[in-house]
Amino acid sequence: MKKVIKGLLWIFLVLGILAGAGWAWIKWSNHRFEETFYTIYSYKVETPVRAVLLSDLHQCLFGADNEELVSRIGELGPDIILIAGDVINKDETDIEYALSLCSRLAEIAPVYYGLGNHENEVIYGSDLNKEYLEARQEELGEDQEDFTPLIQNRELLQGLEQAGVCVVQNRSVLAEIKGSLIRIGGISTNVSSFWPYSGQFVHEFIQAEDEVFKILISHRPEPAAEYISGEPVDLVVSGHNHGGIIRIPGKGGVFSADGGFFPEYTEGMTKQGEMTMIVGRGLGGHGMLPRIFNPPELVIIDIN
Amino acid sequence: MFYLIKYYKHLMVLACFFPVLYGGMHILGKRSWSSIKAWAAGYHLFKEKRLLSLVILLVFLLNCFMVPLYEGRNASAEISLNYAKASQGLNPNGTRYNQMDILGGEVLERAIKKGALTGVGVNDLKEVLSVGPLVQGASHSEDAYFISTQFGIYYNASPNTAHLKGETLLTLVTEAYKEWFIREYSENIRVLKLDFTETEKEDYLDICEFLRKQAEAIGRYMLTLSGEEAAFQSQSSGETFQSISSQAYTVADVMVERLEAYVLEDSISKETSRYVERLKIQNVFKDFDARKAAAASENNLTAISMYENDMARIVLVPTYDTNYQFYMSQTRIGIDDFAADADSFANSKTAIHSEMARNEHVVQMLSGRYEPDGINEKAELLISQIEAELNRLARAAQNLVKEFSNRQANEYMTITVFTREQQAASIIMEIFAYTLLFAVCIHICMLGIHINKNSRKRAGGT
Numbered sequence: 001m002k003k004v005i006k007g008l009l010w011i012f013l014v015l016g017i018l019a020g021a022g023w024a025w026i027k028w029s030n031h032r033f034e035e036t037f038y039t040i041y042s043y044k045v046e047t048p049v050r051a052v053l054l055s056d057l058h059q060c061l062f063g064a065d066n067e068e069l070v071s072r073i074g075e076l077g078p079d080i081i082l083i084a085g086d087v088i089n090k091d092e093t094d095i096e097y098a099l100s101l102c103s104r105l106a107e108i109a110p111v112y113y114g115l116g117n118h119e120n121e122v123i124y125g126s127d128l129n130k131e132y133l134e135a136r137q138e139e140l141g142e143d144q145e146d147f148t149p150l151i152q153n154r155e156l157l158q159g160l161e162q163a164g165v166c167v168v169q170n171r172s173v174l175a176e177i178k179g180s181l182i183r184i185g186g187i188s189t190n191v192s193s194f195w196p197y198s199g200q201f202v203h204e205f206i207q208a209e210d211e212v213f214k215i216l217i218s219h220r221p222e223p224a225a226e227y228i229s230g231e232p233v234d235l236v237v238s239g240h241n242h243g244g245i246i247r248i249p250g251k252g253g254v255f256s257a258d259g260g261f262f263p264e265y266t267e268g269m270t271k272q273g274e275m276t277m278i279v280g281r282g283l284g285g286h287g288m289l290p291r292i293f294n295p296p297e298l299v300i301i302d303i304n
Numbered sequence: 305m306f307y308l309i310k311y312y313k314h315l316m317v318l319a320c321f322f323p324v325l326y327g328g329m330h331i332l333g334k335r336s337w338s339s340i341k342a343w344a345a346g347y348h349l350f351k352e353k354r355l356l357s358l359v360i361l362l363v364f365l366l367n368c369f370m371v372p373l374y375e376g377r378n379a380s381a382e383i384s385l386n387y388a389k390a391s392q393g394l395n396p397n398g399t400r401y402n403q404m405d406i407l408g409g410e411v412l413e414r415a416i417k418k419g420a421l422t423g424v425g426v427n428d429l430k431e432v433l434s435v436g437p438l439v440q441g442a443s444h445s446e447d448a449y450f451i452s453t454q455f456g457i458y459y460n461a462s463p464n465t466a467h468l469k470g471e472t473l474l475t476l477v478t479e480a481y482k483e484w485f486i487r488e489y490s491e492n493i494r495v496l497k498l499d500f501t502e503t504e505k506e507d508y509l510d511i512c513e514f515l516r517k518q519a520e521a522i523g524r525y526m527l528t529l530s531g532e533e534a535a536f537q538s539q540s541s542g543e544t545f546q547s548i549s550s551q552a553y554t555v556a557d558v559m560v561e562r563l564e565a566y567v568l569e570d571s572i573s574k575e576t577s578r579y580v581e582r583l584k585i586q587n588v589f590k591d592f593d594a595r596k597a598a599a600a601s602e603n604n605l606t607a608i609s610m611y612e613n614d615m616a617r618i619v620l621v622p623t624y625d626t627n628y629q630f631y632m633s634q635t636r637i638g639i640d641d642f643a644a645d646a647d648s649f650a651n652s653k654t655a656i657h658s659e660m661a662r663n664e665h666v667v668q669m670l671s672g673r674y675e676p677d678g679i680n681e682k683a684e685l686l687i688s689q690i691e692a693e694l695n696r697l698a699r700a701a702q703n704l705v706k707e708f709s710n711r712q713a714n715e716y717m718t719i720t721v722f723t724r725e726q727q728a729a730s731i732i733m734e735i736f737a738y739t740l741l742f743a744v745c746i747h748i749c750m751l752g753i754h755i756n757k758n759s760r761k762r763a764g765g766t
Contacts, residue, residue, distance in 0.1 A: 010354050010357075010358075013358070014357070014358070014361055017358075017361065017362075017365070018361075018365075021365050021368075025369075034469065034472070035419070035472055036472075036475075037418070037419065037472065037475050037476060037479065039479045039482070039483070041486070041710050041713050041714055042710060043703065043706030043707050043709070043710040072420075075420040075422070076420045077420065210540040211540060211703070232539075247725065249725050249726075249728025249729060249732075250725070250726075250728065250729060274539075293725075293728075302418070302479070304483060304486075
């Protein structure tokens with residue numbers, strides 16, 4: 001009996017050491033971000049433009065009040081900053097976190113904020129899925145792509161506006177960056193609600209202005225890959241899948257909320273016809289599962 | 305810490321070597337094989353087994369931490385050149401390709417700036433980066449000749465660059481090189497940037513000449529690019545090099561011609577006397593040139609007539625063609641040069657006479673004019689129409705060239721940076737291999753200790 005207890009204690013000790021080392025490693029690796037550089041070439045920009053893409057922060061901190069993140073972005077000298085949603089969490093929401101980060105980013109470069117499903121939950125009370133939007137047909141009225149009548153909480157949107165951040169939700173803005181005209185649009189619908197709740201806007205966005213460089217911020221990569229693959233959108237930036245949360249070498253990401261197991265779009269740059277899509281692994285996480293072999297990622301895109 | 309990581313694998317091997325040496329000496333010290341076997345059989349009763357497992361586990365964890373760090377300080381990338389001239393060892397413009405440009409100062413400076421890398425300079429990067437062809441040919445036989453179009457870039461960290469991630473650094477360097485390469489070898493669109501500000505001061509006929517040259521320059525440039533890929537078409541405007549070229553020549557042949565005809569027929573000038581005087585002086589100098597050309601032509605003809613009978617008419621040189629077939633090649637000789645020069649000077653004289661005749665005609669037209677000097681509204685209108693059309697064409701041509709260059713640039717080279725995720729399988733193998741090596745060695749050591757202890761016990765017993 002004594003021998004068995006002693007053996008069990010050894011096993012627990014070994015498992016304890018393994019678990020402790022694993023936990024320390026996960027903690028360490030999830031609080032330092034990596035930088036991934038992409039370069040895309042387009043005749044539509046006069047001088048090189050640098051964009052920094054942040055996604056899926058989920059209220060995660062890099063240094064006190066995100067000081068490390070903000071100062072590094074400042075060092076990288078972006079001309080525009082793109083946010084592909086999920087900066088905050090739908091539960092234990094800290095709007096001040098988003099406002100503090102965005103106001104400091106806006107001092108570095110113009111910030112364009114595409115909403116994610118977590119922001120949608122905070123602003124509209126639900127993610128913009130088909131069932132929810134169909135149930136709100138009457139409130140939406142004629143224009144099914146204008147979600148303003150559904151807003152329940154204006155705090156985030158007002159705060160972002162005051163911080164000088166441009167929120168793009170089913171709309172686009174034309175910006176002049178270093179002498180080049182760039183149109184930046186955003187959607188946050190998913191594959192099921194893309195039609196008819198974002199499709200018309202995206203169709204017009206694609207058709208307009210051949211000579212202008214177009215960037216679409218789509219929190220989820222799947223709607224863009226499904227509906228506008230190959231269309232003349234110069235750049236689509238996305239996040240949402242957190243790089244598949246756990247990454248298996250040679251296999252890629254393991255899981256995403258929308259894509260199930262081994263989702264197709266977890267990270268990297270893909271070219272589909274005239275459309276280039278960059279999916280960021282994101283900087284944070286939400287839920288029980290920690291990021292494993294999947295360091296947070298800051299994406300830097302040089303458009304030459 | 306840098307050197308600990310750098311020499312970690314060596315330390316691991318050393319950590320395995322001494323225990324195995326110690327254990328091995330004790331085992332081999334016992335000459336009798338049967339006694340070694342007996343002690344080995346009794347080894348499972350060895351009391352420190354669990355402690356040993358714990359040590360091996362700790363070494364495994366240490367390997368899990370250190371081996372990826374070691375591998376992270378080495379990285380590699382591959383550049384494949386995809387354009388046709390690369391296989392001849394040439395750049396897209398026909399100059400000699402140099403792989404060392406990949407690690408050129410300008411490229412590395414650009415990479416540092418691009419990545420906002422702190423604490424490193426160009427020289428630091430030069431020390432840790434190397435480049436070489438992936439497939440190396442040889443010169444001992446013709447079959448072994450090979451010009452590589454694939455180049456490997458290797459990163460091996462130094463204390464100064466230890467804080468950089470190899471993968472990111474190689475991404476920055478290869479992308480900076482691609483940008484540099486495209487800038488160096490993509491089409492130059494300076495000829496398409498038109499500036500008409502100087503024409504305001506010129507007289508009308510000079511403006512005609514300037515506008516014609518501008519239109520012809522666009523036409524010629526577009527024709528040259530059409531030679532590279534005639535079928536290339538703009539996705540946005542549908543224009544081709546050929547279509548823009550013909551529009552440019554139409555401007556020169558129709559619009560500028562119409563302006564010139566109007567200026568001449570109506571004898572329009574901003575300052576007649578000055579312009580006429582200039583043409584007259586021009587004709588004096590042109591007359592000298594024409595006489596010089598005529599004399600040179602005459603000299604050459606005289607030389608031919610004097611030496612024709614004494615000089616060989618044809619010289620045949622024995623040679624081989626590309627299929628190694630023997631043939632007699634006719635080569636150029638002195639008399640051919642005389643004839644060619646005579647022809648060239650005669651043509652030159654004719655061209656100068658033609659210019660002089662035109663100048664005389666203009667002088668004649670302007671001398672008999674009744675219109676007052678100054679700005680002519682109709683001429684100004686025609687000029688502004690031509691300028692607008694040339695500006696439109698130049699813009700269309702610029703967009704087309706940019707689109708063409710953009711597509712070409714993307715095809716110039718393919719860059720592959722090998723990520724740690726791609727190397728993961730080998731890293732995991734290494735972790736297990738080093739742990740296994742350590743486990744085997746430490747067991748041999750313990751077996752030696754066990755044998756030694758037992759021998760002492762026996763010696764004590766007897």
